[in-house]
Amino acid sequence: MAKNIMFYFSGTGNSLKVAKDIAEAIEDCELISMGKSYKLSDTYQRIGFVYPIYAGGMPGVVERFIKALDLSVNKDSFIFAVCTSGSGQAGGLTNISKILEGKGGKLSYGAPIRCFSNYVGLYAMGDNVDSKAKAQSEATKLVVKDIQGFAIKPPIKKISMSILHGPFIKWLSKRDKAFNVSEACNSCATCSKVCPVENIKMEQGKPVFQHHCEQCMACIQWCPKKAINVKNKTQNRGRYHHPEVKLTDMINKK
């Protein structure tokens, strides 16, 4: 059994890169995707959660994952959360504090890290990939130091968009109905492999969306042919993934 365990969710690699950087620094750390449920039966020194901010709060799958996690033998562990965001963080850390408290646990440490904004379905991708990656890396170093030293820094309470967040996240899950696949598709199945919640089935060589989407943008962003689009909005937008995260890192998740 490893001494530490960290759960992550990531569409374009920002959160995965943060999780990997922390795991490397604290050593002896298992990295597990939150795309599937997990039974936590051993006791760990540190338990971490790393995820992006969606609509000012947590992605739906992350919330469901943490609510379902049995923390009974880990109530005294150092529990930390790091959320990556494009521009803000709102209630992303406050939400997790509340969920853990409801389960008898406690968030010892929470920090936001600003990263590249990846929501290609909503806006064009910026041209500041390298500077954002550098800023992410610098911010991660400070967080790593804290987590290595078991710093007790619970997140500052932020006003969450809780009234809007829940309905919005629910609405997102069917937004894949707006996705289309162009003639450029070469049937490589990358989209299906990279989807963290198994929302894409390959049928006759083409992706078919199953309407339990998290809108993580992974399929759109990692498709080598730019064949997946949201209506007619994304055809001329660039594509993004964290420059130091490879497709194999995204696919070979536990």
Ligand SMILES: Cc1cc2nc3c(=O)[nH]c(=O)nc-3n(C[C@H](O)[C@H](O)[C@H](O)COP(=O)(O)O)c2cc1C
């Ligand atoms: C559906 C969706 C909603 C988002 N909402 C927010 C938001 O409310 N605030 C924000 O700062 N960034 C928002 N973002 C940007 C991501 O949180 C940010 O780019 C994050 O680092 C992506 O992490 P990943 O690469 O691990 O998927 C959103 C992205 C997506 C795809």
Ligand code: SF4
């Ligand atoms: S990743 Fe793109 S090219 Fe590959 S199967 Fe999916 S849509 Fe087609």
Ligand code: SF4
């Ligand atoms: S279908 Fe695409 S956007 Fe939706 S969860 Fe899967 S990879 Fe993410």
